[in-house]
Amino acid sequence: MHVTWRQLRLFRALAxxxxxxxxxxxxxxxxxxxxxxxxxxxxxAGVPLYEALPRGVRLTDAGQRLAHACEDILHRWATFEMEMADLQGLKRGRLDVAVVSTAKSFIPRLLGPFSQRYPDIDVHLEVANRDSIVRRLEQSLDDLVIMTTPPEHVALEAEPLLDNPLVLLAAAQHPLVGRKRLALKAVAGERFILREPGSGTRISCERQFQQWGFSPRVQMSLGSNEAIKQAVAGGYGLAVLSRHALDRDPAHEGLAVLDVKGFPIASRWYLVRRRERQPTPVAAAFLDFLRESLAGQNARPRAQLKPAPR
Structure with a gap:
């Protein structure tokens, strides 16, 4: 079977x-x-690799197998090229990083200094919801992934990266704003707006709520932090969001953080990669850069569920 690098790259792009x-x-x-x-x-190949659809194509079983082979072959060759550049004292190549949408509040700010240090590294950043990130992990599309709740069905290496506290938000004019050490029952009758089912934030909330025996009145699920903040600022209800998703002063967004016992809910971002996919020299350089940049912010043990607030 005679194929070219160009054909492999094009088929990978098709997939x-x-x-x-x-x-x-x-x-x-x-x-x-x-x-x-x-x-x-x-x-x-001697067999059909894809079928034409009214919109786009669908890979056949043979096409799926070839797509996995393309990923493996092209990744191995890219790794070899980076290793050769590394032996020459250079850092060049491509870095593929995927992050859940909540992490876009801090990761892009780190990419600028990294690119200044390594100007010959081409960085590709994919921002998506957790379901899309999990699919990318299943297909081994990225060098590194940053997310809060790594899936258990994929063989992964997960390293704690940064705390991601989840706070309880209300509109700035809400009557509970400013009150101290509220019991959880004080918000039991409130409408809640949460991230979509399956998101890392939603999973962390549901695990903690179950531990507390608390069943919030969820009236709306949204897939965007910005949309949730707008709904809360408009007085629709309360929400649980990452503290990193807010301005330094939430009042600038018409929001306030409620002081309710049990909050913030402990959560953490993890640096994740497929176990069988060893870091390329470029990925290793980015790993070292992240550890250096976030040194001291990752010293606490892995977050655990809190006991029910009293």
Whole structure:
């Protein structure tokens, strides 16, 4: 079976984007070029690799197998190139990082200094919800992932990175604002707005609520921290969000943090990678940079569920 590097890259792009158009845009070539190269690849394989749909394509079983092979081959070759650059005293190559949406409050600010230190490293940052991040982990698409609740069904290495306290928010004009050490029952009748089911924040909340025996009146689920903050500021209800998702002064956003026993809920971001995918020299450089930048903020033990507030 004779194939070229170009065909492997184009097929990987097809698998990632789900369309010939997307693959062409990702690899900066024309659609006819992609179609011709993929047709030659299918002929070399001897079996159909994908099926055309009204919108995009669907990989066949053979195509799925080839997509995994492409990831493995191209990752191994990229690692080799980085190792050669490392032996020459250089740091160059590509770094693929995926983060859950709550982590976008601090990770992009670290990428600037990292790129200044290593200007020849091409950094690709993917920001998505937890479900999308888990799928990326399953497909081993990224060098490193940052998330709060790593999945248990994938063999992973997870390193504590940074505390992510979850606070209880209300509109700045809410009657409970300013009151001290409120009991949990004080908010039992309030409407709650939470992140969508399956998100890291929602999972952390539900685990803690279950431990407390507390059943909030969840009236709305939203997939965006900004949308939740707008709903809370508008007086729709209370919400549990990462403290990092707020301005230094929440009042600037029309919000206030309630002082309720049991809050903030302990949570933490983790630096995650597939166990079988050893860090490339570029990924190792980024790991060292993160540890250096966040030194001293990661000394506490892994967050545990709190006892029920009294």
């Amino acid at each position: 990632h984007t789900g369309s010939v158009t997307g693959a062409a845009e990702a690899e900066h070539v024309t659609q006819p070029t992609v179609s011709m190269q993929l047709r030659q690849l299918s002929e070399a």
